[in-house]
Amino acid sequence: xxxxxxxxxxxxxxxxxxxxxxxxxxxxxxxxxxxxxxxxxxxxxxxxxxxxxxxxxxxxxxxxxxxxxxxxxxxxxxxxxxxxxxxxxxxxxxxxxxxxxxxxxxxxxxxxxxxxxxxxxxxxxxxxxxxxxxxxxxxxxxxxxxxxxxxxxxxxxxxxxxxxxxxxxxxxxxxxxxxxxxxxxxxxxxxxxxxxxxxxxxxxxxxxxxxxxxxxxxxxxxxxxxxxxxxxxxxxxxxxxxxxxxxxxxxxxxxxxxxxxxxxxxxxxxxxxxxxxxxxxxxxxxxxxxxxxxxxxxxxxxxxxxxxxxxxxxxxxxxxxxxxxxxxxxxxxxxxxxxxxxxxxxxxxxxxxxxxxxxxxxxxxxxxxxxxxxxxxxxxxxxxxxxxxxxxxxxxxxxxxxxxxxxxxxxxxxxxxxxxxxxxxxxxxxxxxxxxxxxxxxxxxxxxxxxxxxxxxxxxxxxxxxxxxxxxxxxxxxxxxxxxxxxxxxxxxxxxxxxxxxxxxxxx
Amino acid sequence: xxxxxxxxxxxxxxxxxxxxxxxxxxxxxxxxxxxxxxxxxxxxxxxxxxxxxxxxxxxxxxxxxxxxxxxxxxxxxxxxxxxxxxxxxxxxxxxxxxxxxxxxxxxxxxxxxxxxxxxxxxxxxxxxxxxxxxxxxxxxxxxxxxxxxxxxxxxxxxxxxxxxxxxxxxxxxxxxxxxxxxxxxxxxxxxxxxxxxxxxxxxxxxxxxxxxxxxxxxxxxxxxxxxxxxxxxxxxxxxxxxxxxxxxxxxxxxxxxxxxxxxxxxxxxxxxxxxxxxxxxxxxxxxxxxxxxxxxxxxxxxxxxxxxxxx
Numbered sequence: 001x002x003x004x005x006x007x008x009x010x011x012x013x014x015x016x017x018x019x020x021x022x023x024x025x026x027x028x029x030x031x032x033x034x035x036x037x038x039x040x041x042x043x044x045x046x047x048x049x050x051x052x053x054x055x056x057x058x059x060x061x062x063x064x065x066x067x068x069x070x071x072x073x074x075x076x077x078x079x080x081x082x083x084x085x086x087x088x089x090x091x092x093x094x095x096x097x098x099x100x101x102x103x104x105x106x107x108x109x110x111x112x113x114x115x116x117x118x119x120x121x122x123x124x125x126x127x128x129x130x131x132x133x134x135x136x137x138x139x140x141x142x143x144x145x146x147x148x149x150x151x152x153x154x155x156x157x158x159x160x161x162x163x164x165x166x167x168x169x170x171x172x173x174x175x176x177x178x179x180x181x182x183x184x185x186x187x188x189x190x191x192x193x194x195x196x197x198x199x200x201x202x203x204x205x206x207x208x209x210x211x212x213x214x215x216x217x218x219x220x221x222x223x224x225x226x227x228x229x230x231x232x233x234x235x236x237x238x239x240x241x242x243x244x245x246x247x248x249x250x251x252x253x254x255x256x257x258x259x260x261x262x263x264x265x266x267x268x269x270x271x272x273x274x275x276x277x278x279x280x281x282x283x284x285x286x287x288x289x290x291x292x293x294x295x296x297x298x299x300x301x302x303x304x305x306x307x308x309x310x311x312x313x314x315x316x317x318x319x320x321x322x323x324x325x326x327x328x329x330x331x332x333x334x335x336x337x338x339x340x341x342x343x344x345x346x347x348x349x350x351x352x353x354x355x356x357x358x359x360x361x362x363x364x365x366x367x368x369x370x371x372x373x374x375x376x377x378x379x380x381x382x383x384x385x386x387x388x389x390x391x392x393x394x395x396x397x398x399x400x401x402x403x404x405x406x407x408x409x410x411x412x413x414x415x416x417x418x419x420x421x422x423x424x425x426x427x428x429x430x431x432x433x434x435x436x437x438x439x440x441x442x443x444x445x446x447x448x449x450x451x452x453x454x455x456x457x458x459x460x461x462x463x464x465x466x467x468x469x470x471x472x473x474x475x476x477x478x479x480x481x482x483x484x485x486x487x488x489x490x491x492x493x494x495x496x497x498x499x500x501x502x503x504x505x506x507x508x
Numbered sequence: 509x510x511x512x513x514x515x516x517x518x519x520x521x522x523x524x525x526x527x528x529x530x531x532x533x534x535x536x537x538x539x540x541x542x543x544x545x546x547x548x549x550x551x552x553x554x555x556x557x558x559x560x561x562x563x564x565x566x567x568x569x570x571x572x573x574x575x576x577x578x579x580x581x582x583x584x585x586x587x588x589x590x591x592x593x594x595x596x597x598x599x600x601x602x603x604x605x606x607x608x609x610x611x612x613x614x615x616x617x618x619x620x621x622x623x624x625x626x627x628x629x630x631x632x633x634x635x636x637x638x639x640x641x642x643x644x645x646x647x648x649x650x651x652x653x654x655x656x657x658x659x660x661x662x663x664x665x666x667x668x669x670x671x672x673x674x675x676x677x678x679x680x681x682x683x684x685x686x687x688x689x690x691x692x693x694x695x696x697x698x699x700x701x702x703x704x705x706x707x708x709x710x711x712x713x714x715x716x717x718x719x720x721x722x723x724x725x726x727x728x729x730x731x732x733x734x735x736x737x738x739x740x741x742x743x744x745x746x747x748x749x750x751x752x753x754x755x756x757x758x759x760x761x762x763x764x765x766x767x768x769x770x771x772x773x774x775x776x777x778x779x780x781x782x783x784x785x786x787x788x789x790x791x792x793x794x795x796x797x798x799x800x801x802x803x804x805x806x807x808x809x810x811x812x813x814x815x816x817x818x819x
Contacts, residue, residue: 059816080694095689097682098808108678109693117675157693 008071010035010165010196011056011087016065018051025051026062027220033165033196038187040207040228041200043217043240044437045408049200050092052217053167056198057089058082069165088158089167092174094150096142102153103138110160121160128156132189143272147295148179155186166190167198172206174463176295177498184210202240204233216240241438251449254473256285260337260426260457261307266316268299268306276302278481279316284426289448289458291472291489295501296463299481301343304430304461308340309333321425334363339419343430343461345408349415352404356396357385359403360418384421392417393443409440416444426457433467445471465497479503512645518765519649524634524723526761527660528553528715532739533746533753534660534667535711539585541671541748542704543684543809546588547603549712550736551610556581556716557731558614561621564630564721573630574656574717581713582706584610589705593698596813607736614731621727632656632722654722656714661754663711668750680704684807687814697814712736734785741788747805760784 011033018026025048033039041049054060056067058076067074069085076082082089096105103118103125111117122138129135134152142150151171158166168187172180187197187210199211207214208228215225216239223239261284270276277299284290294300305311307318309330317326320336334340342348350359361370361381369380385399392413396406406414412432419427429448433441448471452458462468468475469489477484477500484500532549539546546552560577564570584606591602632654636642641651671677679700683690687697719731738760746752767780 078694079692083694091692095686095692097685097689099685099805100678100682104678105682105689107675108682108690109695111675111678114674114676116673117678 008035009033009068010070012068013052013056014066014068016052016055016067017063018048018055018060019063024220026055029065029217029220029222031215031222032225033198034213035164035196036191036194037212038191038197038199038210040211040214041198041217042202042204042207042214042236044202045435046219046437047217047240048220049217050169051220053089053169053198053200056082057087057167083161083163085165086163087165087167088155088161088163090151090154090158090169090171092169094147094154096150096153098143099141101139101141102136102145102156105142105153106138106157106160109157124160125156128159131193132159132186134186146179147174147297148176148182151175151183152186164195165198166195167200169200170202171199172201172203174296176501177465177495178502180206204236204240207231207236208233218242251470252453254288254452256288256473257455259283259285260321261459262317262319262322263307264317264319266303266306266318267314268302268311269314270299270302275314276481277306280478280481280483281316282476282483282486284457284459286425286457287452287455288473289452289460289471291468291475292459292461292478293465293468293475293497293501294463294478298478300461300463300478301430303478304340304342304428304459307333307459308338308428331363334422334424337423337425339422339424339427341412341416341419341427341429341432343434345411345415346404350403350411353402355385355400356389356394356403356406356414357382357399359414360385360388360399363418364422388414388417388421409436409443412436412440412444416447420447420451424456426459427451428459428461430461431463432460433462433464465494465501469494469497477501514769516645516648518762518769519645520652520765521768522762522765523649523653523657523758524761525764526757527657528718528723528735529739529742529760530660530664530754530757531715531718532712532736533742533757534664534750535708535715536739536743537746537748537750537753538667538671538680538704538711539708540743540810541684541807542680542701543687543807543812543814544589544592544701544705544708545599545603545811546585546606546705546708547600547740548584548588548606548610548736549708549739550732550734551607551613552581552584552709552712553610553716553719553732553736553739554614555584555610556713557720558618558621558716558727560713560717561618561626561720561727564626565621565624568627568630570626570630570632570721573721574714577717577721578710578713581716582710585705585709585712586702588709589702592813593701593705596815599811599813611730611732615729618727618729618731622729623726625726626721630721631725632718656718656722660718664750664754671750681807684809687809688816691814691816701814712739715739734788737792738784738788741791744794744806745791748807760787763787 009032013031016026016029029052043049055062058078058081067076074085103121107117107121111121113120125136125138134156136152136156171183190197211228213225213227214231216223216236218240264281266277266280267275268277280303292300302311306313309328313327317324319325320338323336325333325336346352361384364370365376370377382399389396394410394413396410433444448458460471472489474486475489476486477497479501484503484505532553536546536549556577559580560573563576564573588602588606591597592599634652634654637651641647679695683697683700691697742753742756745756764784767783770780771777
């Protein structure tokens, strides 16, 4: 691949150690980035990839170790220092001001003129469009842009600041496959320009598609750095997880029965008062997993919230087991036999500062056997928690531990266990494996399949296209509040679903 | 002819009583645009009023009074800043405390001045600008005012321009919307917020000074009379925009002035005096709910301390 004549690395990190309370996030990590290379940083969630790059970007201070940028030893105390050294970072969560235009977002930091700062900014943006093929409209408001476009703004931001070292944190997790390919093209053009790019990912396929070299991390340590030509998918997976990984889940064809959830012409308003869900109709049958795919922010969240009673339905109806559940309270809907595995588990799934025991009865504490007259029967509550801990293999010292202290995987097992224990007829799962490690992900996915085989109806909403394809019997693709289509996974290709995710109708 | 005179009178008084509202609202707009909610406006105004009155009384110089009033307003605002920016405390609690502190302080220290009058040379008096002031009705309303009135008008325009047409304006607005984005640009969120809060305090102090050095001929107990709260409502009413705050404050002022003037015509003075406050309650109620605020375009990070994400 193209490599600048000057072989000196852009970045060298040596023996980086970073401790967080109770976690060794980086354990003597060495990392090197050359000019004109795309370097993938591969690892599971929690492997320490993002921590390492946050250190390079000055967000965290390393406890030990040295950083060299372009041959000079540096201390990077803040993003400002990093920017000055020519380091740019595109975070997973974009740091943009929604209500402002693209140009305003850039002018805030980089405009030189005090008056009329927008004019110079717009000219520079056009520059980047020509040089790297990044298409952005400087006058568009951020909230009008798709996630993929917002990501381009972030990249322009980094380039604007003069970055020749660009860090991208899981950049494709929010993109359609087509948008991802666009991004890769932009990255290749930047590579030709001699820039060094760090590409954080946990997706093996992307490593092979775009990277020149790959550094694999596991549990805070570097397992190895290889040239991509020398690597195989299996070898990388083994390095990443520490054992052999099965890529396929076993799935028998479903045998759908009676409809459990019936949604008719559902329209729901989003936070800003605009229609987020626009006339959606579908049903989920017993013994079926109905998947909803789509880029995050196309109304999936609002749809789920309307179904489980967390958001008002503007028009249309929701029926659960034939009973009207439209605009009923979350408790009434839960009592109809709906279990909910929410996204953002720390925010909506548990009460972080209450104990595991208390969290395990959040949806049933008000009834016997947990309620005894005006009081709660803590003995019974603890017994329930203990049985959940055993049955779902939740690693926790005691039922009295605060739920906040659980790892993501264990937290999710607690939530899933709590919901399933109530024996729901319908399980609504939003991004159930988001941010979980491979082991926990496998566990949750298998559990959902098993519940399907036990004749539960399951509504699965996920931003992870592979997950939706792997688990679902039918897939609806959501775009701008509507279903672009409902397909069977065996009848379409991943590419076709990807196209539908960007709004084009593909009729198989 | 009597009607024209009446209207002229209402408008003239209205714009005068609008001036302190405008000044305080302008300052609070900057504070809130940077994400800092300062409910201490009333307290800062009260202290500003007292300190400027005392200074003008002792030195006989109204400008010196205004300067001290602004300084003391700014000083109080820095207490709020230290608590809500430095210590990441609860802004509502801190602001309310500031109001109570300021009101208490001004009434205790102001007791000796009750009934005292500033000598004419230590006050700002309306002065007609010839020949513009002889335009019928509007002449007196717009061109027979005191210097602070013109300053407040100019300030509204300048502050609008700064906020919407310059880089610093973009920075202030961005800080109130998404401080993390500002931080990521390498700009200090705290510095922006301290500065904006300071501007808020200085202008609240100036608003107080206007009350005691230009508006009221003598020191009275409870000089501010809830005007700080009206200014806070104005900020919401104006949707955080200095020009709309200008129009809004003149509307409020005229409503208030109609109260004074119309009671002479037999309308219930209690009802009329209550009008501005009623308007305030309605606006504050409308602006109280989170979703309403979001829809009306309140700064998204308003009232929320900014902390860099650490694990």
